[in-house]
Amino acid sequence: MDPAVPIPDWKLELLAQRRTFRDVVVMPTESIHKDSMFTGGPVWPYYPLQVRARYSKGVLPLPRDRRPRCIDPPTATLATATWCGPIIHHFGHAVADFGTRLAASSVADPTQPLLFSLNTRSKRRPPAFFWELLDHFGIDRKRIILLREPTMLRELHVFPQGERRGSLRTPCRYLDLLDRITRGTGNTDRYPLVYVSRSRLRGDEGSSPTHLIGQIGGERYLEDALAGIGAKIMYPEALPLEDQLDIYRRTDRLVFAEGSALHGLQLLGRIGAEIVVINRRRFKRVAAGALRSRARSLTYIDAVRGEICSLDVQGRRDRVRAISVLGTASLLKGLARAGIDLRDTWNDADYERTRDADIAAWRVAALAMGGHSGTEAAIATSLRRLSLIPGLEDTS
Secondary structure (H helix, E strand, O other): OOOOOOOOHHHHHHHHHOEEEEEEEEEEEEEEOHHHOEEEEEOOOOHHHOOOOOOEEOOOOEEOOEOOOOOOOOOEEEOOEEEEEEOOOOHHHHHHOOOOOHHHHHHOOOOOOEEEEOOOOOOOOOOHHHHHHHHHOOOOHHHEEEEOOOEEEEEEEEOOOOOOOOOOOOOHHHHHHHHHHOOOOOOOOOEEEEEEOOOOOOOOOOOOOOOOOOEEOOHHHHHHHHHHOOOEEEOHHHOOHHHHHHHHHOEEEEEEEOOHHHHHHHHOOOOOOEEEEEOOOOOOOOOHHHHHHHOOEEEEEOOEEEEEOOEOOOOOEOHHHOEEEEOHHHHHHHHHHOOOOOOOOOOHHHHHHHHHHHHHHHHHHHHHOOOOOOHHHHHHHHHHHHOOOOOHHHOO
16 A cells, blocks of 8 residues: 555454464365354464454354365465455355455555466366355455465465345444445445245256255246235346445345355445345245344245255255245235235236146256255155145156
8 A cells, every 4th residue: 555645444454353473374174064154364373262263153253164284385476465265156155154355455545466276177167156245345356366276375364244145134334335346336326125936946057847946836926926916026146246236236125046146245334225025944044144234124924835846966955055945824914014015916826826836847847957866755745745736746
C-alpha cells in the first residue's frame, strides 16, 4: 500500500483482523472430503491451535480441514500472499465454506496477491463461477495465484472467516463490509415475488440423463402456479452471477427450492427481502444463520412426505441426489402463511401428473447410473411406501 495515502478507518479495522505467518509451506489441495472440507493448503505452525486461520463450521468454530498428509519440499518460493482457500467446483460450498475470506482479502490491501490451491491430480480448471466471484468483489485477476506445487511463502497473510456455516448469526461487521463493497447496479425496479427454481439444473456432466441432482417432484407445476399469480421464475444456472445477485437485491419476496442457490445471498449484505425456502429434505435449515441476518424475515416450509433415493456404491441412501415428494396440503398451507396463496388455482390432478412424470424420469436416470445393485429394489420400496405411480417399480 502507498504510505502517502491515508488508510480509511474501516480498512484499518480489517487489517487489524489479519494474521501474518513467516516461512509457511503451502501444499496443493490433496482432497475434498466429507462436508466439503479439505486436506491440503498451508502447513500452519502449531497447526491444531490455528483455529482462526483454518476452515471451521458450527456455532462454536470447529475446524473441518486437515493438515496435508504429504509435505513435499517446496519447489517454488513467494515473497508474500494472502491465503484465500482451495478452489472447489460446488458453488454452495465454495461460497459458504471457502468464500467468506474473499471480501476482506479483496479490499484490505489491493497490492497483495491472493493465493488459492488446486488439486494437482485433477486436470479440472477453476469453474466459471470462480472468476465471477472475483469480478463480484472487484478483484483484479492479475492478483490471483493458483497454487499447483509445494510453495514456500516467506510471508503469508490470512483473514478470519467472515461467517461460518452452521453458526447462529453473521457478525454485523461482516455484513457492514459486504454492504460497503457489493453495491448494486443502480436499477431500482422491484420484483414483488421471485421463485428460484432447481427444475432445469444439471450437474457437472451437463445435460447427461444419467447425472442425478436433488429434485422436487412436480416442481415444474409449482413454477406454473407461481407464474400464474405474477411471480418471476428464475433459473440461476442460466444467468451470470451478477445478474442473479441483482435480482436478489431488487426483490420483495424470494422463494427458493432448497439448494445451493441460497448461498448466493451470502455474497451480499443486508437485502431486506422476505425469504421463503421450500425444503427438499425434512427439517433442513440450510444457511439459516446467514439468511436470518440478511433478510426481513425467513421461513422454511417443511412439506416433504418422503424421499426416493438411489444407493451409493457402499449401499447407503444417497440423499444428495434424491427426488423429494411434497405433501400438497402442507405446501399450500406453508405458502399461504408466507403470504403466497395458491389454493384457488391449484389443481391436484395436474400437479400429480407432473410429479409422477418427474419421478419416472428420475428413476430411469438413477438406474442408468449403475452403481449399487440394490438401487432398483430401494426405489421400488420407496414408491410403495409413498403409494406412488402404481406399477412403476415393475417396469424396465
